[in-house]
Amino acid sequence: ELKVEQNPLFLSMQEGKNYTIYCNYSTTSDRLYWYRQDPGKSLESLFVLLSNGAVKQEGRLMASLDTKARLSTLHITAAVHDLSATYFCAVKEETSGSRLTFGEGTQLTVNP
Amino acid sequence: DADVTQTPRNRITKTGKRIMLECSQTKGHDRMYWYRQDPGLGLRLIYYSFDVKDINKGEISDGYSVSRQAQAKFSLSLESAIPNQTALYFCATSRGWNSPLHFGNGTRLTVT
Numbered sequence: 001e002l003k004v005e006q007n008p009l010f011l012s013m014q015e016g017k018n019y020t021i022y023c024n025y026s027t028t029s030d031r032l033y034w035y036r037q038d039p040g041k042s043l044e045s046l047f048v049l050l051s052n053g054a055v056k057q058e059g060r061l062m063a064s065l066d067t068k069a070r071l072s073t074l075h076i077t078a079a080v081h082d083l084s085a086t087y088f089c090a091v092k093e094e095t096s097g098s099r100l101t102f103g104e105g106t107q108l109t110v111n112p
Numbered sequence: 113d114a115d116v117t118q119t120p121r122n123r124i125t126k127t128g129k130r131i132m133l134e135c136s137q138t139k140g141h142d143r144m145y146w147y148r149q150d151p152g153l154g155l156r157l158i159y160y161s162f163d164v165k166d167i168n169k170g171e172i173s174d175g176y177s178v179s180r181q182a183q184a185k186f187s188l189s190l191e192s193a194i195p196n197q198t199a200l201y202f203c204a205t206s207r208g209w210n211s212p213l214h215f216g217n218g219t220r221l222t223v224t
Contacts, residue, residue: 004154033212042202043155045212088154090213099170100213102154 002027002093006103014111016078021106023072023089031092032072033100034063036085043088047074079110115139116216118203124222125193133188133219135203144186145213146170146178149200158201161186193223 003026013019023032034046047056049065049072056063060083062075072089086107090100116137125131135144142163147155147170157170159178167178175197177189190197200220204213 009152031210035212042215042217043213045214048210048212050210090155099157099160102156104152104154 002029002091002101004089004091004101004103006087006089006106008106009104010107010109012109012111013076013079015080018078019076021074021076021087021108023074023091023103025070025072025091025101027070028067028094029070029091030065030067030094032065033090033092034072034074035088035090037088037105038085046087076108081110081112084108084110116203116205116214118201118216118219120219121217122220122222124224126224127194129193131190131193131221133201133203133221135186135188135216137184137203137205137214137216139205139207139214140183141205141207141214142183143206143208144180145204145206146176146186146188147202147204148172149202149218155202158188190221193221195223197221198223 005024007022032049035043037043047063052067054065060077065072086105088105090102119134145160146158149155156172158176160168161180164180179187200218202218203216206213
């Protein structure tokens, strides 16, 4: 059974600081997704990582995938308040067809 | 208008009642999904469908059933609601194998 673990689960940081959210998973996969959820809202796709070594960047967020380590990171550079949200990683197990397994989510609060 | 529309947005029902949550999409995607979100547990897959004639169980299908009435419509039923089915329910669609999920705005269900 695929397990996906994120850490930290809660992150409070100051504007202007850098930080990294980690997503570890337990079985072989080369497809990993990051989503953002604002309070009371739906989930929005941020990044799709489809191969080992994949790196994607959008604004102050950068995501990477290391399939050998079964690890993805979401790096936040010079955080701003608008980045406050819950971030989920989701992993597609190689043998599960289209099924995605989600991590528990990391609730990020960026303080002025 | 939203590409993935869920109705109702909120529902309160009593234990033992049958209820249906509906999802329709205008994205033209073949693949549709129902997820459940509980605090601290991320999202868990209930059922998914790759086309009108295809229905698959997810990791937590017990107590739920689905119907894919058309390419654009995918409904979720609780035959006899119980309090631990209180949760936020999301419908999602995707275009293909590696594509990210596109989520509806969610239905908040409370079973008393």
